[in-house]
Amino acid sequence: MTDPLRISATYRLRVAAPDATHRAQQLALEQSIEMLATSVNDPHVLDTMVARVDNVATDGDGTHTARLALSAETIGDDAGQLMNMLFGNASLQPDVELIDVEVPAVLAGVWGGPNHGIGGMRRYTGALERPLTCTALKPIGSTIESLVHLCSVFSDAGIDVVKDDHGWANQRSAPFAERVRACQKAITRSNAARDRCTLYAPSLYGHFDEMRAQIELARREGVRLVLIAPMVCGVATLVALKREFQDMMFIAHPSLGGLRIAPEALFGKLFRLFGADAVIFPNHGGRFAYPREVCRAIARHNTQPWHDLKPTMPTPAGGMSVERAAGIVGEYGRDSMLLVGGALLSAREQLAARSTEFVNAVAMAAEAVTA
Template identity: 40%
Template sequence: MTTASDRFWVDYRITVRDGRSIEDHARDICIEQTVEVPPEVIPDTHGELGLIGRVESCRPVVDRANVWQVRISYRLDVTGFSLPQLLNVLFGNISLKNNILVSGLQYPEGLLEHLPGPRFGISGLRRLLGVHGRALACTAIKPMGLPIGDFVRIATEFARGGADLIKDDHGLADQPFHPFEERVARCQEAIERVNAQTGRRCLYFPMVSGGYDRLEKQLAFAAREGVRGVMVGPMLIGLDSVRHIAREYGLAVMAHPALTGTCFHDRSHGITPAVLLGTLFRLAGADISIYPHAGGRFHLTAEECRELADALRRPEGRLQPAFPCPAGGMTLDRVPELIDFYGPDVILLIGGDILRQRDIAGAVGRFMDRLRQCGQEELSPPESGPAGACEWRSGAGPAGRVEEILRFAGYTWSDRRRQAYKAEDEADFKGVSRQELTGKFGERTAFDLRYFEIEPGGWSSREKHVHEHVIIGVRGRGLLCKQTKEIPIGINDVAYIAPLEVHQLRNPGDEPFGFYCIVDHKRDRPQPA
C-alpha cells in the first residue's frame, strides 16, 4: 500500500549560468513541477503536507564549474500513480527551461502496485523462447515499401537461419502499399510454419503505431493471429501505451526509441538515456528497450550505453529486469565485442548487415554461431507463457468431424465428447466440462459453438480476453460474475461479455448449470484475472 507520506526522488544535474544561487534554482523546480504558483499563493499547509517538491541534497559536481547535483523528492500520490503525470512532475514544465538534466529516478516499492513493469522481463522471454545462457539474436524486416510477399520471404529466411526474434522495421506502419493486417498475418504465419519445422520458437514483434483509435484494433488483430509481442514507439504513441499493452493484452513489448533523442542529445538539458530508455521504459513495462549502441550511426557513448543497460537490468525488488537491445548499424563482426561489453543478458539487433548478404538464412546462421561461441547455450522447450497466444491454432483439434446434425441426448450431442474444461494446472476452476459442438471440425465459420456445464458448487476460471462471449443458458441456473456484479443466468437467457471484461461463471445451485458459449474462431488466449 502507498500512503500520503511516500515520496519518490529525482536527481537533477543543474548547470548554473545566470548568476543566481543553486538554492534558488532548486526551489524553482520544487514549485514549478508541483503547485506552479507564486510563492505567496501556496497555502501554508502545503509545506506540512509535503505537496511541494523538497530538496533532499545538493552538491557540486567535481571538476565541473557551476554544475550541481540536486536530489528533489515529491509525494508519490502527486503522480496519481500514472505515467503521464509522472512524466509531468519529472520534467513537464521545466523541459521548457535550460540547463536541467534528469539523471536519476528512484521510487518506493509501492509504485509497482500501479506500474508493475515488464510482464515477461528477461527470464520470462527466455522461457517463452526456451533459450538460456547466451545472448539473443534479433533481426528486422525491411525496407519499408517492399511487397508483402518479399517481407514474408525475408521473415522465413530469418526464422530458418535460427533468429530468436524478428521485428518489423519501425517504419512499417499501416501504409496502403503494405497494410498492417495482411502484413502481420502473413509474416506471423510464415514464421510459425518454420517454427513447426524446427521445433523451436522464433518470435515475431510487429510494429504497432496506431493512430490512437486504430491501436487497440491492431493489438487485438495481432493477438488473434498468435503474435506474442509487439514493438511500439513510446514517444510516438504515448509512454503509457506500453503499460496498457503489457497488462491488458499480455503481449511482450519491445520499445523503439523513435523521437526520444531530443531528450538526451544535449548533455546539459533533458533526460538521460538511462532514465528515459532505461528506468522509465522498464517501469512502463517494456521487456526490451532498443537503442543505438556507441560506434554505430548515432551518438550515444559507451558510458551512456552501460548506464542504460544497468537501469534496465539491475535488481529492483519485484520489478522484472528488461533486455537492453543495442542497435543502430551493428554488424556481425561486432558480435564478440558487444557480448564482451554487455554479457549474455542482451538482445543484439542486426538488420542491414544481414539484409545486405545474398544468403540471408546463412547470414543469420553465422550470427547465431557467433552468439553460441560467446555463451553457453542451453535450450528448453519453449513455454506456452502466461497469456497472449491465440487459442484457435493451439494444439490438435478435438476428435470428430463436421456433422450436419448433432442430436441432443441428455446434454450431450451425438458423438461430441465431454472434455476437460482446461488442463488442471492451467487455471483455477472446479467441476467444469466442455463440449466443442461446431467450429473445430472443418467448418469455416468465424465462430465456435461450445457447451459448458458446471457442477453444483463449481466455477470456471476467472479471466479476461480480447474476444467477446455470447452465452445462452441451457440447463439449470448459474451466475455470471463480473468485476463488480453478479448476473443470474437462466435457461435461454443471453449474456454478453465485452472485450477485456473480467468474468467467471459459477454454479451456486444444486443442479448442473449448462450453457452455450459462442466465441470468435480466431481469438486470443484467456488471461487469468
C-alpha cells in the same frame, strides 16, 4: 531507503555556482505546484505537494546536481503524469536535464514493470542461456512477398526475434493486417520444423484503441511480441496495453526519446517501470553517439533488482554488425538481445548465410562468456 510518499528525481543544472540552490528551488516549484510557495494558503499543499530540494552539489565539470523529492500524491497513478512531474515543463528550460529517478515501492507496484521480461523472452523463444538475436524487417515500402521472404530466411537461420522497423505503420504497400498475417505465417512455418521458436514482433501505431485492435488481430495470428515507441504513443498507452494483454510481451523503441532525459533513466528505468519486456537502445560505436558507460548503465538498470519488477531485456542496436557480435556479447553478457538490422540486409544474395553467421557468432560468444 525510499520515502514511501516521494519520488526521488535528480537533475543536472547548468547555471553559475551562486545560482544553483535558488535554481533547484525554482525547479521544485515548477515541477510541482507551478507557482510561488508564498502564494499558497493551504498547509497540506505546502507540506505534501510541493517538491522538496533534498540536496544540491557541485560536480567536477562545474555543473550542479540537484536531488528533488517529488510528491507521489501529485501523480494520481498515471504514467503520463509522472512524466509531467519529472520533466514536463523542465523540458522547455534548456539549463536542466533529468539524470536519474527512483520511485517508491507503492508506485513501482502501480505500474508493475514488464509482464514477462527477460524470463519471458527466454521461455517464449526457447533461448534459455545465451543472448538473444534480433533483426528488423526493412525497408518500409517493401511488398508483403518480400517481407515474407525475409521472415523465412531470418527464421530458418535461427534468429530469435524478427521485428518490424518502427517505421512500419499502416502503409498501403503492406497494410498492418495483411503484413502481420503473412509474416507470422511464414515464421510459424519455419518454427514448425525446429525445436525453438522465432518470434515476430509487429510495430504498433496510432492511439490506445487502435493499438488494442492491432494486438487483438496479431494475437489471433499467433503473435506474442509487439514493438511500441512509448515516447510517440505516450507512456500511459504502454501501461494500459501491457495490463490488458498479460500474455503479450512488449519491445520498447527509443524513437522521439532524445529529450534532455538521461538515456540511463528513460531507457534504463522508466521504460522498464511502465512495462517493456525488452528495450532497444542506440549502442555506442554505431550511428548514435551514446558513450559506452551510458549504454552499460542502461543495460544494468534494465537487469538489476529493482523493487519487485521483472528484469527487462537490454537490446543494443543502431548500426551494429555481425563482426561486432562477439564484442557486444562480451560487453553485455548473456542477458541481452543483439539487434542487427541493415547490416544483414546488405549481404543481399548472401542474406541467409549472413543471418546464420549472426546466430552462430552470438552462440559461440555466449559459450566463451560462460566458460
